Amino acid sequence: MRHSLRAVLALMGLALSLPLGAAEAPKKLMTPIKKMVEFQQKKNPGRVVSKSAAEWTIAAYIQADNNLAPFAVYNINDMQLASLPDSVNMLVEWDQPNNKKTWRYRIVKGGRIEDASLSSEMGLNPVQEIIDMMRWAKSKYEAKHYCTILWNHGAGVIDPRFKSINKVFRSGFSLSTTKATLPWLEAPGLGLHKPTPQDPRGILFDDSQNTYATNQDLTRAFAQIKKDLGGNLDIVGMDACLMAMLEIGYQIKDYVNVMVASQQTEPGEGWAYSGFLSALSANPAFGVSDLATAIVSAYGNFYKTRVRDYTQSAIDLSKLDAIKNNVAQVVAAIGECKKADRLRTKRAVLAARRAAIVFDVADYIDLHSFYTALLTQFKKRDGDFDKKSFGALLGDAE
Numbered sequence: 001m002r003h004s005l006r007a008v009l010a011l012m013g014l015a016l017s018l019p020l021g022a023a024e025a026p027k028k029l030m031t032p033i034k035k036m037v038e039f040q041q042k043k044n045p046g047r048v049v050s051k052s053a054a055e056w057t058i059a060a061y062i063q064a065d066n067n068l069a070p071f072a073v074y075n076i077n078d079m080q081l082a083s084l085p086d087s088v089n090m091l092v093e094w095d096q097p098n099n100k101k102t103w104r105y106r107i108v109k110g111g112r113i114e115d116a117s118l119s120s121e122m123g124l125n126p127v128q129e130i131i132d133m134m135r136w137a138k139s140k141y142e143a144k145h146y147c148t149i150l151w152n153h154g155a156g157v158i159d160p161r162f163k164s165i166n167k168v169f170r171s172g173f174s175l176s177t178t179k180a181t182l183p184w185l186e187a188p189g190l191g192l193h194k195p196t197p198q199d200p201r202g203i204l205f206d207d208s209q210n211t212y213a214t215n216q217d218l219t220r221a222f223a224q225i226k227k228d229l230g231g232n233l234d235i236v237g238m239d240a241c242l243m244a245m246l247e248i249g250y251q252i253k254d255y256v257n258v259m260v261a262s263q264q265t266e267p268g269e270g271w272a273y274s275g276f277l278s279a280l281s282a283n284p285a286f287g288v289s290d291l292a293t294a295i296v297s298a299y300g301n302f303y304k305t306r307v308r309d310y311t312q313s314a315i316d317l318s319k320l321d322a323i324k325n326n327v328a329q330v331v332a333a334i335g336e337c338k339k340a341d342r343l344r345t346k347r348a349v350l351a352a353r354r355a356a357i358v359f360d361v362a363d364y365i366d367l368h369s370f371y372t373a374l375l376t377q378f379k380k381r382d383g384d385f386d387k388k389s390f391g392a393l394l395g396d397a398e
Contacts, residue, residue, distance in 0.1 A: 154240025
């Protein structure tokens with residue numbers, strides 16, 4: 001049996017029902033927010049908590065030993081605006097510039113309380129540091145639900161040392177990410193040498209330490225956190241640019257329930273912490289989908305009157321296997337169409353690519369918008385195909 005053109009359309013319809021939490025918008029002006037609210041509520045049967053456990057513990061790994069340092073102060077001050085009850089713990093592990101210490105704090109209304117800071121430099125081994133941060137969070141601030149936030153630059157899956165990413169913040173501060181400015185959240189990135197196909201791909205770069213973790217290290221980190229917690233980590237948040245990608249979510253899908261991240265670059269102010277922490281404080285018994293949706297909604301509410309081009313998504317990682325399999329099916333079906341009429345198929349794919357939503361890195365496109373455009377192109381060209389060339393493809397069998 002060969003994939004017919006109609007089979008491609010059928011597969012496209014399946015794909016459209018499984019978007020990657022993407023912003024659905026015209027290419028020139030992004031619709032601000034896309035919320036995935038139909039979460040599969042995962043249970044963690046292996047996790048045992050005491051009766052005194054809090055509802056939520058949120059721990060933010062803030063790598064601010066770089067040019068985003070002023071925004072770290074801004075975000076932490078914003079966290080301190082929320083009236084957090086005892087049932088909600090907001091923790092930060094903070095790398096400050098020109099400082100050789102690892103600072104840990106619990107956030108409280110109007111301030112922060114230092115707790116279990118380390119004399120060692122932060123950023124030497126980011127993966128182990130994230131594991132240790134979550135062990136500290138679990139041992140001292142036990143909760144029914146846990147959220148880990150990774151805070152810094154983000155570059156998606158392309159190594160920015162070979163592609164320039166220019167970012168201008170609302171405040172006027174400008175950042176040009178080039179070979180000389182390594183981002184911390186980079187997936188995949190490479191070592192400080194010319195890459196070869198055998199090189200490990202990296203993530204979690206520290207600008208001053210020149211350290212990083214491979215993607216495999218990131219997978220192992222969240223696998224270990226899952227073991228330590230006795231079940232999946234409820235939410236991983238990426239307060240960084242360009243991280244809401246299928247490839248990135250796929251790395252951690254077996255260990256995390258929901259990923260919250262942005263497809264587009266984020267303004268310098270990042271997440272609206274006081275917004276979602278206030279919502280959580282008013283409803284400490286929030287489920288996973290409730291908090292993830294609150295993070296996205298607070299982000300949208302903050303930026304809707306400030307900037308025109310912004311995105312934030314809450315992604316149910318249990319859906320990624322279905323999306324990955326569907327992408328493979330669509331690619332295979334298009335390959336069959338190419339065998340019948342290579343030129344027309346190529347034109348359809350290129351037209352769909354040009355019509356898809358693109359982001360600050362032009363190589364990054366919105367999967368849902370690409371599928372929508374590809375479906376339109378195949379439907380439009382279906383009646384134009386030469387019957388002799390496409391007779392077999394349009395039939396049920398070759």
